[in-house]
Amino acid sequence: MSEVRSKTRIGEENIERILDAGLTVFSRFGLRGARTDQIAELAGMSKPNLLYYFGSKSELYVAVLKRTLDMWLAPLRKIDASADPREALTAYITSKVAYSRSHPEASRLFAIEIIQGAPMLQGALKGDLAPLIASKVAILKRWIAQGKLKPVDPLHLIFQIWATTQHYADFAAQIEVLTGKTLDDPAFFKSTQAAVLRSILDAVLPKGA
C-alpha cells in the first residue's frame, strides 16, 4: 500500500535485488507459499532489512507483479495493423518463445497468480489487458476481412499462441523429464520455435500465402 523507500544508489540496488529475489520465490510458491525469509536470503540481506524497503510481503508481491507486467505485454503491443500478418505473427510468436527461455520465472509468476484466480491481478487484467486485447482482436478481424488470414476466432487464436508459447516456461519441469532438454539447449530452443510457429501459421494463413 505505502511507498517504497529510498532513492539513493545503494537503496535502488537493494530494491532491485529484492524484486529479483521476490520474482524467483513468488514464481515458485505464489504469495501464500512464499517465505519472506527465503526472499531476504536470496537477496543477500536480513528479513527486517527487506521489510525496511517493502512494508509487507504482499506489498512486495504486488510490486513484483507490477514490474513484470509491462515487460510481459511488450511483444503484444508491437502488433500493428499496417504490418504484414505473416511477419507480425512470426515476430510475436518468436519473441514469446524467446521470452519463455529468457524469463521463465515471469511466465510462471503470472501462471500461478492466474491459477489462483488472479486476486491481485484482476485490476490489471481488466484495466490494461482487456483494452489491449480488444484492439488486437480488431486488427486480426481486419486482416480476416481482407482475406489475409483464415476466418479463425481471433480470441481463440490469441489463447492458442499464449498457451503454446508459455507452456515451455510454465511446464519446463515436465518437459525436461520427457525430453531431457530445456530451452537453454540451442537445438531444442530452435525446434520449439519452429514447431510452435509452424503449427500456428499453418492454422491461420490462407493456402499459398
Added chain:
Amino acid sequence: MSEVRSKTRIGEENIERILDAGLTVFSRFGLRGARTDQIAELAGMSKPNLLYYFGSKSELYVAVLKRTLDMWLAPLRKIDASADPREALTAYITSKVAYSRSHPEASRLFAIEIIQGAPMLQGALKGDLAPLIASKVAILKRWIAQGKLKPVDPLHLIFQIWATTQHYADFAAQIEVLTGKTLDDPAFFKSTQAAVLRSILDAVLPKGA
C-alpha cells in the same frame, strides 16, 4: 508415508470428502499455501478428524495427486496404433477439452505442482508418464512414416495439445475476464473445442485427408 485408515462405509465416505476438498484447496494454493483448516472445513469435519485419516498435510497432498493422476492420463492411454489418426486425435483432443470443463481443478493441481518443479510428482513423471509418452510417440512416428500425418515433431505435437487444451482450465480466470465466458457456457465450450481441434488437425493432417 503411512497407510490411510479405515475401511468402513462411513470411513470411506469421509476419505472421499477429504480428497475432494483437498483437490479444491491444493489446486488453488499448492502444498505450502494450502491450509489444513480450510480443507477440513470444506470436507465438513474438524481438523483433528481429518488428521485421523491422513497423518499429515503432505501425505494428503500425495494422495490427492495420486488419485487424480490416473484419471488425468486416461484419455492418452486410449490412443491406439490401429486407429485412424484423424479419429484418434479428434477423440483425444475433444476429451481433453471436455476434461478441462469437468475437472478444471485437476488440471490446475498438476499445473501448480509442475510449476513448482514437480517435487512430489517427479517419480510419477519418470516412472509412469515417460514410458507412456514414449509409446505414443512411437505410434505418431508410425503414422508419419505411413504418410497419415505430416512430418511434425511428435513430442512438440503432444505438448501443443496439452498446452492448448489445458490452458482453458488453468487460465480460466484470465479467459473469463477477457471473454466474459467460461467453459460452462455451452456456446463457448463448443467454439473452444472447435477452435482447438481445427488448429491442431490443420497442422498435422496431410492436405485432403
Added chain:
DNA sequence: GTCTATAAGCGGATAGAC
C-alpha cells in the same frame, strides 16, 4: 471415530541499538 484443548514451532512484522 470424533471432539475440545493444547502443545510446539513457524513466520510475518516490530523494537531499538548501532
Added chain:
DNA sequence: GTCTATCCGCTTATAGAC
C-alpha cells in the same frame, strides 16, 4: 540503513476425553 532480538498470531499436529 542494517542489524539482533523478540513479539505475537497463525498453523500443524498431538493428547486425551467421550
